[in-house]
Amino acid sequence: MVFYFKARPETGDYTIFMGLDKYENEELIKFGFPEDIWFHVDKMSSAHVYLRLNKGQTFDDIPEGVLEDCAQLVKANSIQGNKVNNVDVVYTPWQNLKKTASMDVGQVSFHNPKMVRTVRVEKRINEIVNRLNRTKVERKPDLKAEREAVNAAERAERKQQLREKKRREDMDRLEKERQAEMRSYKNLMVADKMTSNKDIASANKSLQEMEEDFM
Template identity: 65%
Template sequence: MVFYFKSEGYVIYVGIDKYENEELIKYGFPEDIWFHVDKHSSAHVYLRLPKGENIHAIPATVLEDCAQLVKANSITGNKINNINVVYTPWSNLKKTGDMDVGQVGFHKQREVLSVKVEKRSNEIVNRLNKTKEERMPDLQAEREERDRVEREAAKKVTREKKEKEKEEARQREKDAEIRNYSSLMTASNMRSNAEVHSDDSDDFM
């Protein structure tokens, strides 16, 4: 079971337990941003960014929504004030065989950002809960479909690039032909009818 929320047009999703978190870790999208309460257990919250956006462009209100959702879904973090919520791109999550179920590390610590949450905002949590949807998605199939679309888009770009290169090559050849023709039509290479007749007379005599 995965819970989905909406925040200003963005999709936020949360696994129901640590076993679901394992699937989310495994089949997340490169566009996903992972959130977790720092130094306390909590749900794994993901924000799915539109293509072209990055972690530094997350709107402040959306960032706050994610942080509040993480806090509200942490047994310890929900009870105390002034907690830190860490977040990082999904691609920075590191999973090794010796880790417990649902546990993750990071490939690069410098890519882990943090936001402070002073206290729980019931207003924000209640607003998000009104958008809540429960689904049982096939996470693997969704990731495979995402990758398929990505590959097709990349192939299209490659095809268009090759066609553009061919067209530019054809245009260069055409321009070269025009330049060669123009060089043959210079005044020094041109002869008048009078010159032609004069040459013919001299030959005759």
């Protein structure tokens, strides 16, 4: 089971989601999207909360209000973190999550610690948490199938880009060949290099004229 939430609408169309338990968290870790940002309460047990950005965005593009929504949701879904103030929430791109065979179910580390950021949550804001909970939808998605569909779409897009690149290269090559042919033709048509029929006629004596000269 995965729970889906809608961030505050004035910031844009952003979806926040989290797994029911550590087993769903494991699936989310395995089949995440490049646009996913992972959130967790630092040094405490909490839900794994994800924000799905729009394609092409990075975690530098997270609106401040959306960041606050994610941080509040993580805090509210941490047994220990929900009870105390001044909680740190860490977040990082999904691709920076590191999973090894020795780790417990749902446990992760990071490939690059420098890609991990921290936001301080001073206290729980019930207004935000309640608003998010009113948008909550429960689903049982096939995360593997969703990831495979995205991979297939990305492969098709790359193929289309390669076809378009080859088409442009072919057009550029043909245009260069045409320009080269035109330059070659113009060189042949330069006036001082051309000989008219009249010039040819004046430069060559007729057979009769040659016989008269001989006589």
